Amino acid sequence: MSLAKDLRGAPLAEGLRARIAADAAAVTARGVTPTLAVVVASADPAVKKYAEAKGRTAAKVGVTVRLETVEPGAGQAAALARLADLSADPAVHGIILELPVDDALDAAGLIAAIVPHKDVDGLTAANLGLIAAGREADAIAPATPLACIALAEAWGPLRGERVCVVGRGRSVGRALIPMLINRDATVTVCHTKTPDLRAAIEPCDVVFVAAGRAGLITQAHLRHGQVVVDAGINVTDTGVVGDVAPDCAEIAAAMTPVPGGVGPLTSTLIFANLMQALRLQGHLAGGG
Incomplete structure (x- = not known):
């Protein structure tokens, strides 16, 4: 049985660090x-x-x-x-x-x-409000949703795609939903209180999961060929696990591992956000 392509954060983070370093050098100059x-x-x-x-x-x-x-x-x-x-x-x-x-x-x-x-961190009401208003370029967006989007886009464009977000927490879901809309995705939102998760998830091309519950999403919730981005971090007796059962990789087209997927890219995007802060403060020209 073939496994999903691993969507790993480290390769994207490496390229991003080079761009951040160039921006930081420009500011320092x-x-x-x-x-x-x-x-x-x-x-x-x-x-x-x-x-x-x-x-x-x-x-x-x-x-x-x-x-x-x-x-x-x-x-x-x-x-x-x-x-x-x-x-x-x-x-x-x-x-x-x-x-x-x-x-x-x-x-x-x-x-x-x-x-x-x-x-x-992009967590103030002002930044989240700008994102929801479609003014993301004027805001600082939370790093974890940015990482989720970057990993999904490493597989393919989100424009016009049917996507599902499982989770509505402040640090991921609340920002990720409007950020996906800003990228012209068609967004379905569900969470741990949604009565039939499979019915919501099944029609979608890309599934983002950030519900904070280990193993919430199983093969029974998915269909073959979906892209799955797991932003969950749950500490268990056996180590850190995501919100998606690992064997979902057997039916997904691509899937982020936990650990090794969203996390490494998120930690680097914090510094990309610092460059955005410098732009907003007039110290750095251009977009990121």
Whole structure:
């Protein structure tokens, strides 16, 4: 039995890093040091580890990362003040709040405090609103939906395709749906409360899954020859798995592996978003 073509993120990320490095060099040549502030407001060692990983990627593309730590016990007001300072600092061009934050903090309120043109995660209401209004070029789009689209388009154009999005979360589905519409796809939306997932998925050419439930989509939900993009990340006793059962690769035309699919490209697209932030701030010409 033949397996689906693997849609892996690493090859796309490698080419993207070269373009980011060229853009960063162009900005630096104008006397501006591209700078990303990564804010950690958690005592969880894993959160700091993710922040430090961004620093390693930044070094490869000519970007400076400032690691900003807010002590978990400092409270919401202190975290908001730090984000306000970074938003006002002309030497900082992008801001990321590493999630999750400490349980005592309101993550949504902190995200809302980031000025939109420095919101490299693309999660502020202003950026999501611009995307929904069809003004994606004026926004910073969330990296995971961008990665999902890039991987699907590595297989073929989305224009005119019937696509299904399984999941409606803020970080993926809520942005991915209008982004697909902006690319002239015909979009069906469903989620864990949809009574007949197969009926929604079966007519579609491309299936995007970001529901946050391990193994939600099985072969029984799919037909032969579909392209499947799995943005799920679920930690189990046996390792990290996606929202799509691995044996779906036996009937899909192409499918992203987990890990190795959406994740590697998402981590690089954060820095592409920093270049978009620099464009919006007038430091870099042209499109990405």
